[in-house]
Amino acid sequence: MLFFTHNPSKFAFSREKSEIESLQSSISENKRNKPVFGLIGVPFDSTTTYRPGARFGPAAVREASYNFENYNLTFDKSLDAIFFDFGDLEVVHGNVSKTCENLKETVLELYNSRIVPLILGGEHSVSLGVLSALKEHRGLNDVTIVHLDAHMDIIDEYMGEKYSHATVMRRIFDLNPKKIIQLGVRSASLEEKDFVHKNHEKINYHTPSDINSNMEQLESILNEIKGPIYISIDMDVLDPTSAPSVGNPTPCGLNSFQIEKFIEILAQKEVLGLDLVEIASKEIGDITSINGAKIIYDFLCLNG
Numbered sequence: 001m002l003f004f005t006h007n008p009s010k011f012a013f014s015r016e017k018s019e020i021e022s023l024q025s026s027i028s029e030n031k032r033n034k035p036v037f038g039l040i041g042v043p044f045d046s047t048t049t050y051r052p053g054a055r056f057g058p059a060a061v062r063e064a065s066y067n068f069e070n071y072n073l074t075f076d077k078s079l080d081a082i083f084f085d086f087g088d089l090e091v092v093h094g095n096v097s098k099t100c101e102n103l104k105e106t107v108l109e110l111y112n113s114r115i116v117p118l119i120l121g122g123e124h125s126v127s128l129g130v131l132s133a134l135k136e137h138r139g140l141n142d143v144t145i146v147h148l149d150a151h152m153d154i155i156d157e158y159m160g161e162k163y164s165h166a167t168v169m170r171r172i173f174d175l176n177p178k179k180i181i182q183l184g185v186r187s188a189s190l191e192e193k194d195f196v197h198k199n200h201e202k203i204n205y206h207t208p209s210d211i212n213s214n215m216e217q218l219e220s221i222l223n224e225i226k227g228p229i230y231i232s233i234d235m236d237v238l239d240p241t242s243a244p245s246v247g248n249p250t251p252c253g254l255n256s257f258q259i260e261k262f263i264e265i266l267a268q269k270e271v272l273g274l275d276l277v278e279i280a281s282k283e284i285g286d287i288t289s290i291n292g293a294k295i296i297y298d299f300l301c302l303n304g
Helices: 017-028 056-066 096-112 124-138 168-174 190-198 206-212 214-225 256-268 287-301
Strands: 036-042 082-088 113-121 142-146 179-183 203-206 229-234 271-277
Touching: 017 082, 036 056, 036 096, 056 113, 056 271, 056 287, 096 113, 096 124, 113 124, 113 206, 124 168, 124 229, 124 271, 142 168, 142 256, 168 179, 179 214, 203 214, 206 214, 206 256, 214 256, 229 256, 271 287
Parallel strands: 036 082, 036 113, 113 271, 142 179, 142 229, 179 203, 229 271
Antiparallel strands: none
């Protein structure tokens, strides 16, 4: 054994896989109160349309995670959550459908083992694989999707493709969740805007301007969500000053403090899964990766 070393291919503070067997017995005997999380990287970026490199996101976020202490001063909590880093999915570059199918089967294994998936993208199209698994496992009729993004991503086709990072929320809408709440959006086509307004009972969005002018109202909206949720975070929801290394950087975004507050609220709910996508960074110390790792870190600390 080598002392004083860490494995940068795993998220910091993740448990050893050898602990799973003992956890499984407590799961079957209903002795476990805290959720168990399983982190999976999806290094896939085949439909990227502006800045490539999201396939390097999982490695960049894992490396950045070693920048944090076990103790979280902001929330006065240590990272005591039970979570495992299971490594990366075997993706099929150039094939969204096959990659999402592989991800669906992998995530179904997690759900069947009562493990909540935490997904590191990769481009945003991979969210469809996770939610397809969740729909098959327990249905989505009572699930609210909380979608943090600069873009609506709800156009029916983009450049002739039904399955793309730009169409992912439309495909998720087709899965018929209870509701989709979009936070931080500031870019959309007229077709997307019209579609959302037409379906306003199932989709609503809040721009950075809305959030900046009345943060308390947004906090209230999130606090009032009833039932289980799924969280999908495209890192371009942040302003490019905080997250420049993304597939589609868009000015006038949210800041890190606002995301931190949203995570604090959402982590208290029944979270059925979370994905963090669109980090396109290959540099150690890149601020985008650090902010991405902090979101996962905060979420886990709040679930300890």
